[in-house]
Amino acid sequence: MTAMSISASRSNPAANAALIVAAGGVAAIAGAYFFQYVLGLAPCPLCLEQRIPYYVAIPLALLVTRLAMGSTAPNIVVGGLALLAVVMLVGAALGVYHLGVEWKYWPGPQDCTGDISSFGGAGGLLDKMQKTSIVRCDQASRFLGVSLANCNVVVSLALAAVSVWGIRSRLANGRM
Numbered sequence: 001m002t003a004m005s006i007s008a009s010r011s012n013p014a015a016n017a018a019l020i021v022a023a024g025g026v027a028a029i030a031g032a033y034f035f036q037y038v039l040g041l042a043p044c045p046l047c048l049e050q051r052i053p054y055y056v057a058i059p060l061a062l063l064v065t066r067l068a069m070g071s072t073a074p075n076i077v078v079g080g081l082a083l084l085a086v087v088m089l090v091g092a093a094l095g096v097y098h099l100g101v102e103w104k105y106w107p108g109p110q111d112c113t114g115d116i117s118s119f120g121g122a123g124g125l126l127d128k129m130q131k132t133s134i135v136r137c138d139q140a141s142r143f144l145g146v147s148l149a150n151c152n153v154v155v156s157l158a159l160a161a162v163s164v165w166g167i168r169s170r171l172a173n174g175r176m
Helices: 001-009 015-037 046-071 074-104 122-131 146-172
Strands: none
Touching: 001 146, 015 046, 015 074, 046 074, 046 146, 074 146
Protein backbone atom coordinates (compact mmCIF):
# COMPACT_ATOMS: atom_id res chain seq x y z
CA MET A 1 0.00 0.00 0.00
CA THR A 2 1.32 3.41 -0.90
CA ALA A 3 1.21 6.46 1.36
CA MET A 4 -1.58 7.86 -0.78
CA SER A 5 -3.70 4.71 -0.43
CA ILE A 6 -3.06 4.55 3.32
CA SER A 7 -4.19 8.15 3.77
CA ALA A 8 -7.20 7.48 1.55
CA SER A 9 -8.18 4.47 3.67
CA ARG A 10 -8.32 6.62 6.82
CA SER A 11 -11.43 8.27 5.44
CA ASN A 12 -12.81 5.03 4.05
CA PRO A 13 -14.61 3.02 6.77
CA ALA A 14 -15.41 0.17 4.38
CA ALA A 15 -11.73 -0.34 3.57
CA ASN A 16 -10.85 -0.02 7.26
CA ALA A 17 -13.48 -2.58 8.24
CA ALA A 18 -12.23 -5.11 5.69
CA LEU A 19 -8.64 -4.51 6.76
CA ILE A 20 -9.58 -5.04 10.42
CA VAL A 21 -11.28 -8.33 9.50
CA ALA A 22 -8.16 -9.44 7.61
CA ALA A 23 -5.88 -8.48 10.51
CA GLY A 24 -8.21 -10.10 13.05
CA GLY A 25 -8.32 -13.28 10.97
CA VAL A 26 -4.54 -13.40 10.71
CA ALA A 27 -4.26 -12.85 14.48
CA ALA A 28 -6.78 -15.64 15.17
CA ILE A 29 -4.98 -18.13 12.93
CA ALA A 30 -1.60 -17.09 14.35
CA GLY A 31 -3.02 -17.63 17.83
CA ALA A 32 -4.31 -21.08 16.87
CA TYR A 33 -0.90 -22.03 15.49
CA PHE A 34 0.77 -20.65 18.63
CA PHE A 35 -1.43 -22.82 20.86
CA GLN A 36 -0.84 -25.83 18.62
CA TYR A 37 2.88 -25.60 17.88
CA VAL A 38 4.31 -23.62 20.79
CA LEU A 39 2.08 -24.60 23.72
CA GLY A 40 1.40 -28.11 22.42
CA LEU A 41 -2.43 -27.97 22.52
CA ALA A 42 -3.31 -30.36 19.73
CA PRO A 43 -6.51 -29.35 17.88
CA CYS A 44 -9.45 -31.70 17.57
CA PRO A 45 -11.29 -32.11 14.24
CA LEU A 46 -13.86 -29.47 15.25
CA CYS A 47 -11.06 -27.03 16.14
CA LEU A 48 -9.59 -27.53 12.68
CA GLU A 49 -12.99 -26.93 11.06
CA GLN A 50 -13.31 -23.63 12.95
CA ARG A 51 -10.21 -22.38 11.13
CA ILE A 52 -11.81 -22.71 7.69
CA PRO A 53 -13.87 -19.47 7.88
CA TYR A 54 -10.67 -17.57 8.65
CA TYR A 55 -8.93 -19.17 5.66
CA VAL A 56 -11.81 -17.86 3.52
CA ALA A 57 -12.17 -14.47 5.24
CA ILE A 58 -8.54 -13.35 5.15
CA PRO A 59 -8.06 -13.28 1.36
CA LEU A 60 -11.64 -12.08 0.85
CA ALA A 61 -11.10 -9.22 3.31
CA LEU A 62 -7.88 -8.21 1.55
CA LEU A 63 -9.72 -8.21 -1.78
CA VAL A 64 -12.57 -6.12 -0.32
CA THR A 65 -10.02 -3.70 1.15
CA ARG A 66 -8.44 -3.24 -2.26
CA LEU A 67 -11.83 -2.84 -3.96
CA ALA A 68 -13.01 -0.33 -1.36
CA MET A 69 -9.92 1.81 -1.89
CA GLY A 70 -10.41 1.90 -5.65
CA SER A 71 -13.20 3.06 -7.90
CA THR A 72 -15.16 -0.17 -7.60
CA ALA A 73 -18.93 0.07 -7.62
CA PRO A 74 -20.07 0.62 -4.03
CA ASN A 75 -22.60 -2.21 -4.16
CA ILE A 76 -19.76 -4.67 -4.83
CA VAL A 77 -17.88 -3.39 -1.77
CA VAL A 78 -21.02 -3.63 0.39
CA GLY A 79 -21.66 -7.13 -1.01
CA GLY A 80 -18.10 -8.14 -0.14
CA LEU A 81 -18.49 -6.84 3.40
CA ALA A 82 -21.81 -8.67 3.71
CA LEU A 83 -20.14 -11.87 2.53
CA LEU A 84 -17.41 -11.33 5.13
CA ALA A 85 -20.07 -10.93 7.82
CA VAL A 86 -21.74 -14.18 6.73
CA VAL A 87 -18.41 -16.06 6.71
CA MET A 88 -17.63 -14.87 10.22
CA LEU A 89 -21.14 -15.77 11.42
CA VAL A 90 -20.55 -19.28 10.06
CA GLY A 91 -17.33 -19.31 12.10
CA ALA A 92 -19.29 -18.28 15.20
CA ALA A 93 -21.87 -21.01 14.52
CA LEU A 94 -19.10 -23.63 14.27
CA GLY A 95 -17.75 -22.39 17.59
CA VAL A 96 -21.19 -22.58 19.23
CA TYR A 97 -21.60 -26.13 17.90
CA HIS A 98 -18.22 -27.07 19.38
CA LEU A 99 -19.15 -25.47 22.71
CA GLY A 100 -22.35 -27.53 22.78
CA VAL A 101 -20.29 -30.69 22.21
CA GLU A 102 -17.88 -29.68 24.99
CA TRP A 103 -20.74 -28.97 27.41
CA LYS A 104 -22.47 -32.23 26.39
CA TYR A 105 -25.61 -30.43 25.14
CA TRP A 106 -25.50 -32.55 21.98
CA PRO A 107 -23.32 -35.32 20.60
CA GLY A 108 -20.39 -34.45 18.41
CA PRO A 109 -18.91 -36.37 15.49
CA GLN A 110 -18.38 -40.03 16.31
CA ASP A 111 -14.73 -39.95 15.26
CA CYS A 112 -13.83 -37.57 18.10
CA THR A 113 -16.59 -37.96 20.70
CA GLY A 114 -17.79 -41.53 20.33
CA ASP A 115 -17.15 -44.32 22.78
CA ILE A 116 -13.55 -45.46 22.42
CA SER A 117 -13.66 -48.11 25.13
CA SER A 118 -15.11 -50.76 22.82
CA PHE A 119 -13.78 -51.13 19.30
CA GLY A 120 -15.61 -54.37 18.62
CA GLY A 121 -13.97 -57.43 17.16
CA ALA A 122 -10.23 -57.70 16.59
CA GLY A 123 -10.74 -57.84 12.81
CA GLY A 124 -11.95 -54.23 12.68
CA LEU A 125 -9.64 -52.91 15.39
CA LEU A 126 -7.05 -51.38 13.05
CA ASP A 127 -9.76 -49.79 10.88
CA LYS A 128 -11.50 -48.30 13.94
CA MET A 129 -8.21 -46.98 15.31
CA GLN A 130 -7.41 -45.26 12.03
CA LYS A 131 -10.82 -43.54 11.92
CA THR A 132 -10.81 -42.38 15.55
CA SER A 133 -9.25 -39.09 16.58
CA ILE A 134 -7.06 -39.21 19.65
CA VAL A 135 -7.82 -35.57 20.43
CA ARG A 136 -11.34 -35.49 21.86
CA CYS A 137 -13.84 -32.88 20.62
CA ASP A 138 -15.84 -33.13 23.83
CA GLN A 139 -12.86 -32.22 26.02
CA ALA A 140 -12.32 -28.47 25.98
CA SER A 141 -8.90 -27.08 25.16
CA ARG A 142 -8.49 -24.30 27.69
CA PHE A 143 -6.08 -21.45 28.12
CA LEU A 144 -6.26 -19.51 31.40
CA GLY A 145 -9.52 -21.33 32.10
CA VAL A 146 -11.24 -20.19 28.90
CA SER A 147 -12.31 -22.62 26.19
CA LEU A 148 -10.64 -21.88 22.87
CA ALA A 149 -13.95 -22.62 21.12
CA ASN A 150 -15.50 -19.88 23.25
CA CYS A 151 -12.75 -17.49 22.18
CA ASN A 152 -13.50 -18.34 18.56
CA VAL A 153 -17.17 -17.43 19.02
CA VAL A 154 -16.25 -14.04 20.48
CA VAL A 155 -13.65 -13.25 17.80
CA SER A 156 -15.91 -14.38 14.96
CA LEU A 157 -18.84 -12.31 16.23
CA ALA A 158 -16.59 -9.27 16.69
CA LEU A 159 -15.27 -9.55 13.13
CA ALA A 160 -18.82 -9.99 11.79
CA ALA A 161 -19.79 -6.83 13.69
CA VAL A 162 -16.85 -4.95 12.15
CA SER A 163 -18.07 -6.01 8.70
CA VAL A 164 -21.56 -4.74 9.49
CA TRP A 165 -20.04 -1.48 10.76
CA GLY A 166 -18.26 -1.10 7.41
CA ILE A 167 -21.54 -1.64 5.56
CA ARG A 168 -23.41 0.84 7.73
CA SER A 169 -20.66 3.45 7.39
CA ARG A 170 -20.60 3.01 3.62
CA LEU A 171 -24.38 3.40 3.42
CA ALA A 172 -24.45 6.34 5.84
CA ASN A 173 -21.87 8.22 3.79
CA GLY A 174 -24.12 7.94 0.76
CA ARG A 175 -21.53 5.92 -1.11
CA MET A 176 -24.01 3.27 -2.23
